[in-house]
Amino acid sequence: MAIPVIDFSKLNGEERAKTMAQIHNGCEEWGFFQLINHGIPEELLERVKKVCSEFYKLERGENFKNSKTVKLLNELAEKKSGEKVEHADWEDVITLLDDNEWPENTPDFRETMAEYRSELKKLAQRIMEVMDENLGLPKGFIKKAFNGGDGDNAFFGTKVSHYPPCPYPELVNGLRAHTDAGGVILLFQDDKVGGLQMLKGGEWIDVQPLPNAIVINTGDQIEVLSNGRYKSCWHRVLGSPSGNRRSVASFYNPSLKATISPAPQLVVEKENQEVEDTYPEFVFGDYMSVYAEQKFLPKEPRFQAVRAK
Numbered sequence: 375m376a377i378p379v380i381d382f383s384k385l386n387g388e389e390r391a392k393t394m395a396q397i398h399n400g401c402e403e404w405g406f407f408q409l410i411n412h413g414i415p416e417e418l419l420e421r422v423k424k425v426c427s428e429f430y431k432l433e434r435g436e437n438f439k440n441s442k443t444v445k446l447l448n449e450l451a452e453k454k455s456g457e458k459v460e461h462a463d464w465e466d467v468i469t470l471l472d473d474n475e476w477p478e479n480t481p482d483f484r485e486t487m488a489e490y491r492s493e494l495k496k497l498a499q500r501i502m503e504v505m506d507e508n509l510g511l512p513k514g515f516i517k518k519a520f521n522g523g524d525g526d527n528a529f530f531g532t533k534v535s536h537y538p539p540c541p542y543p544e545l546v547n548g549l550r551a552h553t554d555a556g557g558v559i560l561l562f563q564d565d566k567v568g569g570l571q572m573l574k575g576g577e578w579i580d581v582q583p584l585p586n587a588i589v590i591n592t593g594d595q596i597e598v599l600s601n602g603r604y605k606s607c608w609h610r611v612l613g614s615p616s617g618n619r620r621s622v623a624s625f626y627n628p629s630l631k632a633t634i635s636p637a638p639q640l641v642v643e644k645e646n647q648e649v650e651d652t653y654p655e656f657v658f659g660d661y662m663s664v665y666a667e668q669k670f671l672p673k674e675p676r677f678q679a680v681r682a683k
């Protein structure tokens with residue numbers, strides 16, 4: 375079983391209805407799908423690969439070798455007790471935001487990633503408009519909800535991650551299983567080195583590497599807004615003994631001040647429905663405070679925690 379691959383360019387032609395339906399199915403049945411012909415220039419994607427790999431070599435590789443996770447894994451492996459690394463990931467990661475300090479020592483990193491982020495933000499907004507339409511919501515509904523009204527206050531971040539070769543992949547995760555907290559996630563993953571898996575029907579399924587595709591998945595806030603129609607799904611990254619997996623994930627999330635609740639158009643009151651079975655209304659910043667503590671745990675208690683506030 376492979377996750378759906380959708381030709382995004384068909385959205386503008388004769389196959390529009392079919393493509394809309396494919397995206398709806400990707401959101402409703404999978405929570406993960408891959409876009410090809412998404413309109414991000416190949417030339418830009420090639421530059422992103424180049425600068426991210428150089429960035430790891432020049433500015434991150436040595437740090438990672440000396441990191442706590444590497445020491446911990448080596449200690450456990452020496453003990454041969456079978457004990458696994460539990461509270462750490464075999465991942466090197468930095469997050470890029472518009473107004474954060476960015477790496478300076480890698481040639482062209484800053485310019486290329488700024489250009490990439492601006493393209494990806496536009497793609498995220500197009501995908502949200504498709505979701506609006508597929509859910510029967512007014513155009514711009516999700517964007518507006520994430521902005522906390524009009525304007526452009528949404529949180530747009532980009533995580534540049536590397537998963538270096540791991541000598542004992544059976545003892546540590548590349549990234550532990552979780553659902554994403556936010557809205558729409560757009561992942562540009564390695565052409566060759568896999569490892570990303572999503573959970574569907576109790577089975578872990580590989581998110582197959584497909585050169586220059588953009589993998590889309592939806593986070594907990596889309597689940598709330600859609601009143602459970604588009605559920606966020608569990609995913610994880612497995613370590614690999616060979617290859618340094620590159621992964622660039624961009625997040626279009628609500629503003630921390632935005633109030634999130636199910637879209638009224640999608641709420642159908644059911645008889646005898648328990649309060650716990652409904653999605654709460656909350657301020658996204660409060661949700662993120664809970665998520666910071668509970669990222670690798672089930673999401674339902676997170677919804678309950680913000681309901682109680």
Ligand SMILES: [Fe+2]
Nearest residue numbers: 552553554609
């Ligand atoms: Fe994630």
